[in-house]
Amino acid sequence: MRIKSSFWRITIQVIAIIVIATVGYQLIYAHNPFQQLLMVFTRPMAPSILNAPAPELVGINQWLNTDGNQPLALSALRGRVVLVDFWTYSCINCKRDAPYLNAWYERYRDQGLIIIGVHTPEFRFEQKPENVQAAVREYGIQYPVGLDNEYQIWRAYHNQYWPAKYLIDKNGIVVYRTFGEGRYEETEQKIQELLDQQPAEGAQ
Known part of the structure; x- marks a missing residue:
């Protein structure tokens, strides 16, 4: 039972990391209005x-x-x-x-x-x-x-x-x-x- 619980805990953590990484990519690299706004405020003049x-x-x-x-x-x-x-x-x-x-x-x-x-x-x-x-x-x-x-x-x-x-x-x-x-x-x-x-x- 402990092994099964540990397996699901690790699985959920891996899924969470993938979701966070995907969202982060979209916010930073994808061409969208939010990314344009982000560039304006984070890039040097x-x-x-x-x-x-x-x-x-x-x-x-x-x-x-x-x-x-x-x-x-x-x-x-x-x-x-x-x-x-x-x-x-x-x-x-x-x-x-x-x-x-x-x-x-x-x-x-x-x-x-x-x-x-x-x-x-x-x-x-x-x-x-x-x-x-x-x-x-x-x-x-x-x-x-x-x-x-x-x-x-x-x-x-x-x-x-x-x-x-x-x-x-x-x-x-x-x-x-x-x-x-x-x-x-x-x-x-x-x-x-x-x-x-x-x-x-x-x-x-």
């Missing part, structure tokens, strides 16, 4: 690149949705408004962002907006180009996407979040950023304002 020249797109492993999958350079995009979007395909918040980004690209690209998706993987399996290509098709993404597997662009922008959006004006200056889901109306209004502005002389 990143240096701001606002009102500074946008870092160039160096270190991209592979490009998708460009002419011949050739690389893009921000220096060649002066005179246009650029939205740099950091995402990774298993992030549910990034997936929910996609329809807004697709709509903005469709609505404003003829007016001078270009969106560049920077796919920076959180997990090893997200580094595979074929997985990213499949996600690009699934999400209906038509704008250029660069695979940032070594986090070079991520670090250059001092980024810490998925998703994260950075708006670059026609002069190549980062003028706006937003993290996580939401603020769509505010972001679109900023896009409109930047498209209406004239670039500085020599910026084009």
